[in-house]
Amino acid sequence: xxxxxxxxxxxxxxxxxxxxxxxxxxxxxxxxxxxxxxxxxxxxxxxxxxxxxxxxxxxxxxxxxxxxxxxxxxxxxxxxxxxxxxxxxxxxxxxxxxxxxxxxxxxxxxxxxxxxxxxxxxxxxxxxxxxxxxxxxxxxxxxxxxxxxxxxxxxxxxxxxxxxxxxxxxxxxxxxxxxxxxxxxxxxxxxxxxxxxxxxxxxxxxxxxxxxxxxxxxxxxxxxxxxxxxxxxxxxxxxxxxxxxxxxxxxxxxxxxxxxxxxxxxxxxxxxxxxxxxxxxxxxxxxxxxxxxxxxxxxxxxxxxxxxxxxxxxxxxxxxxxxxxxxxxxxxxxxxxxxxxxxxxxxxxxxxxxxxxxxxxxxxxxxxxxxxxxxxxxxxxxxxxxxxxxxxxxxxxxxxxxxxxxxxxxxxxxxxx
Amino acid sequence: xxxxxxxxxxxxxxxxxxxxxxxxxxxxxxxxxxxxxxxxxxxxxxxxxxxxxxxxxxxxxxxxxxxxxxxxxxxxxxxxxxxxxxxxxxxxxxxxxxxxxxxxxxxxxxxxxxxxxxxxxxxxxxxxxxxxxxxxxxxxxxxxxxxxxxxxxxxxxxxxxxxxxxxxxxxxxxxxxxxxxxxxxxxxxxxxxxxxxxxxxxxxxxxxxxxxxxxxxxxxxxxxxxxxxxxxxxxxxxxxxxxxxxxxxxxxxxxxxxxxxxxxxxxxxxxxxxxxxxxxxxxxxxxxxxxxxxxxxxxxxxxxxxxxxxxxxxxxxxxxxxxxxxxxxxxxxxxxxxxxxxxxxxxxxxxxxxxxxxxxxxxxxxxxxxxxxxxxxxxxxxxxxxxxxxxxxxxxxxxxxxxxxxxxxxxxxxxxx
Numbered sequence: 024x025x026x027x028x029x030x031x032x033x034x035x036x037x038x039x040x041x042x043x044x045x046x047x048x049x050x051x052x053x054x055x056x057x058x059x060x061x062x063x064x065x066x067x068x069x070x071x072x073x074x075x076x077x078x079x080x081x082x083x084x085x086x087x088x089x090x091x092x093x094x095x096x097x098x099x100x101x102x103x104x105x106x107x108x109x110x111x112x113x114x115x116x117x118x119x120x121x122x123x124x125x126x127x128x129x130x131x132x133x134x135x136x137x138x139x140x141x142x143x144x145x146x147x148x149x150x151x152x153x154x155x156x157x158x159x160x161x162x163x164x165x166x167x168x169x170x171x172x173x174x175x176x177x178x179x180x181x182x183x184x185x186x187x188x189x190x191x192x193x194x195x196x197x198x199x200x201x202x203x204x205x206x207x208x209x210x211x212x213x214x215x216x217x218x219x220x221x222x223x224x225x226x227x228x229x230x231x232x233x234x235x236x237x238x239x240x241x242x243x244x245x246x247x248x249x250x251x252x253x254x255x256x257x258x259x260x261x262x263x264x265x266x267x268x269x270x271x272x273x274x275x276x277x278x279x280x281x282x283x284x285x286x287x288x289x290x291x292x293x294x295x296x297x298x299x300x301x302x303x304x305x306x307x308x309x310x311x312x313x314x315x316x317x318x319x320x321x322x323x324x325x326x327x328x329x330x331x332x333x334x335x336x337x338x339x340x341x342x343x344x345x346x347x348x349x350x351x352x353x354x355x356x357x358x359x360x361x362x363x364x365x366x367x368x369x370x371x372x373x374x375x376x377x378x379x380x381x382x383x384x385x386x387x388x389x390x391x392x393x394x395x396x397x398x399x400x401x402x403x404x405x406x407x408x409x410x411x412x413x414x415x416x417x418x419x420x421x422x423x424x425x426x427x428x429x430x431x432x433x434x435x436x437x438x439x440x
Numbered sequence: 441x442x443x444x445x446x447x448x449x450x451x452x453x454x455x456x457x458x459x460x461x462x463x464x465x466x467x468x469x470x471x472x473x474x475x476x477x478x479x480x481x482x483x484x485x486x487x488x489x490x491x492x493x494x495x496x497x498x499x500x501x502x503x504x505x506x507x508x509x510x511x512x513x514x515x516x517x518x519x520x521x522x523x524x525x526x527x528x529x530x531x532x533x534x535x536x537x538x539x540x541x542x543x544x545x546x547x548x549x550x551x552x553x554x555x556x557x558x559x560x561x562x563x564x565x566x567x568x569x570x571x572x573x574x575x576x577x578x579x580x581x582x583x584x585x586x587x588x589x590x591x592x593x594x595x596x597x598x599x600x601x602x603x604x605x606x607x608x609x610x611x612x613x614x615x616x617x618x619x620x621x622x623x624x625x626x627x628x629x630x631x632x633x634x635x636x637x638x639x640x641x642x643x644x645x646x647x648x649x650x651x652x653x654x655x656x657x658x659x660x661x662x663x664x665x666x667x668x669x670x671x672x673x674x675x676x677x678x679x680x681x682x683x684x685x686x687x688x689x690x691x692x693x694x695x696x697x698x699x700x701x702x703x704x705x706x707x708x709x710x711x712x713x714x715x716x717x718x719x720x721x722x723x724x725x726x727x728x729x730x731x732x733x734x735x736x737x738x739x740x741x742x743x744x745x746x747x748x749x750x751x752x753x754x755x756x757x758x759x760x761x762x763x764x765x766x767x768x769x770x771x772x773x774x775x776x777x778x779x780x781x782x783x784x785x786x787x788x789x790x791x792x793x794x795x796x797x798x799x800x801x802x803x804x805x806x807x808x809x810x811x812x813x814x815x816x817x818x819x820x821x822x823x824x825x826x827x828x829x830x831x832x833x834x835x836x837x838x839x840x841x842x843x844x845x846x847x848x849x850x851x852x853x854x855x856x857x
Binding site for chain 1: 856
């Protein structure tokens with residue numbers, strides 16, 4: 024470790040919180056304590072309040088001494104959902120990154136860890152390049168996190184398995200509710216550009232069901248993701264076919280579904296006046312897409328002078344990413360990527376993005392390992408669902424079941440008459 | 441048991457399903473098997489498909505032989521959310537009840553068990569009176585169920601504790617999410633006329649917090665129930681006060697909040713065109729109330745030419761009543777009320793509504809027992825939150841914490857910096 028810089032380390036959390044992002048925080052702290060801090064290369068370990076805001080403002084009050092936290096408390100924090108340091112939606116531009124670097128210099132930070140999505144990887148990349156250009160030795164590590172599961176170079180990302188578990192469990196219970204009273208039920212799931220999370224609803228079926236006829240699949244009968252163009256006419260035909268045969272229909276739909284021109288469906292369904300005080304359309308944290316689809320279905324499926332079918336829409340919202348009970352695989356991997364980042368630093372890596380690689384599949388033999396990628400390989404890019412995970416316009420493939428099932432963990436087994 | 445009628449028994453499930461209504465079904469079956477069926481008074485035990493529809497139509501195909509289900513499968517069904525027999529929203533009128541009685545006669549039903557809310561109790565009452573008037577011996581028992589917790593004569597009702605557990609856990613996680621990114625978060629909770637379920641959000645605070653200043657309470661900072669008139673001006677002032685002090689605010693609100701004239705707030709906030717194909721306003725299964733409140737807050741809290749605060753609304757929807765993991769107390773009690781109904785029948789009771797009585801309180805000494813009430817005491821009436829459970833316009837009292845905490849079960853303990 025002789026040629027490693029000596030100084031302080033800082034850790035931050037960015038973007039939408041997840042149920043396991045604090046595991047990653049604990050992992051970095053733990054890794055540093057046993058590595059660079061033990062060897063004297065890292066003096067103090069700070070946490071940035073609200074991501075890079077906490078260092079860019081240059082106030083010491085925005086830095087928390089994480090090294091002083093007793094192990095037992097750190098362990099409890101690790102098992103707590105959401106970002107304990109606070110998070111931020113800031114996407115630093117060039118000038119903002121200058122301030123981050125300045126903050127690092129002021130506090131003698133030599134190791135910079137940022138837990139987040141592709142924007143966070145990009146921040147690491149820019150700050151890293153700026154530091155190099157100015158001759159200040161700073162090693163930047165990106166630790167992956169996103170429920171959307173849309174980071175390149177990763178088999179999947181911490182936060183996704185727990186969110187997928189929530190979505191699966193929700194569809195399992197909701198499918199029975201839908202069967203109990205009948206009618207059409209729409210569930211809107213997070214994921215603006217990638218459909219992995221909406222697709223995980225299919226796991227509620229309990230088996231790799233891939234019948235081409237949606238009415239022959241267990242619920243959810245229909246699954247729509249942003250990767251496949253959403254055609255309203257076909258959608259209404261799909262729903263009508265299932266409802267006519269079964270008297271019910273459960274539909275899982277990504278908030279980011281878009282038409283053949285790539286335009287999001289949500290804003291197109293908004294009713295007059297459904298914009299905020301500034302004329303902005305807001306999709307997340309509102310029931311607009313689900314309610315809009317419900318309206319379309321009612322209009323299309325109500326016979327002239329006849330009775331409207333029962334149509335309901337739930338928008339799962341933030342519970343997907345903050346539910347207190349997580350996927351055990353997710354908790355373990357989120358911890359591991361944090362540790363791995365600290366280990367990379369101890370091994371002299373000049374800066375990297377930690378990745379998750381799947382080394383063995385299937386429920387009972389699933390294994391993963393951490394890997395490294397260059398920051399530029401992960402920064403900014405968005406990963407989409409590969410074509411092999413999709414089946415037709417409204418379903419997932421057997422390959423997706425194989426991919427997703429080991430991640431969500433054991434599911435309850437329900438009884439039938 | 442000599443003077444008890446001999447014949448068949450029928451069991452039905454009605455209204456909105458819950459996570460434990462199948463426990464009650466299993467309880468009735470179990471109780472009958474060990475009681476009236478063992479003694480030969482009950483020949484067969486039928487389940488009605490979709491509540492009273494299953495008997496009123498008079499088709500044998502709508503009756504399921506529950507006595508033929510192996511014990512292990514019945515046990516698995518008991519642990520499965522939603523109504524395994526199917527449910528119904530039908531509220532039988534006089535003519536409908538004639539058909540129910542006719543169906544009972546046709547199938548030689550002598551014992552009628554109906555699991556549901558106050559409408560189901562009323563159905564039992566009417567059918568019971570009609571049977572007596574016509575000289576047909578039929579004993580009707582109402583088994584309580586409702587997540588709204590609004591049945592008279594009951595300390596609480598099966599289904600409520602599990603729904604309250606979901607709402608509490610949701611607020612625990614969501615409060616941390618709100619703290620992580622800041623802003624204002626509204627959560628809309630089921631309960632059209634009774635606020636028990638929305639009130640259970642307060643348990644997320646982890647302690648009996650009753651500070652008169654909402655900003656000094658842990659989240660949820662504000663709790664609004666239908667029992668207290670919802671005054672929009674006061675609401676906006678409350679939210680602004682918390683947001684100004686903390687930079688965030690978590691709000692729990694019943695879907696049924698109403699103004700001083702008793703008019704529901706939801707429909708008043710609907711935007712132009714926000715009605716279904718038939719001009720009906722729909723509140724449940726839509727995000728209308730939450731989105732409407734969010735709009736109002738944004739409009740009120742955005743300074744002229746300034747930035748709008750981050751405001752999000754989640755409508756928890758059907759997950760509240762169908763989440764697969766339940767409150768253990770709820771599962772046990774839901775089973776017990778079913779068994780108790782069968783036991784009442786075996787003891788010669790001519791018909792009754794089963795109730796839950798609390799015999800001992802506090803988390804570690806909580807105990808309950810089943811009781812009986814006349815059908816007419818429970819039928820139709822709605823129970824509201826007593827004044828002693830409320831504190832001011834936007835909070836619950838210590839008495840409510842004491843009431844609700846033993847019901848939801850153990851909660852995860854979170855870590856803090």
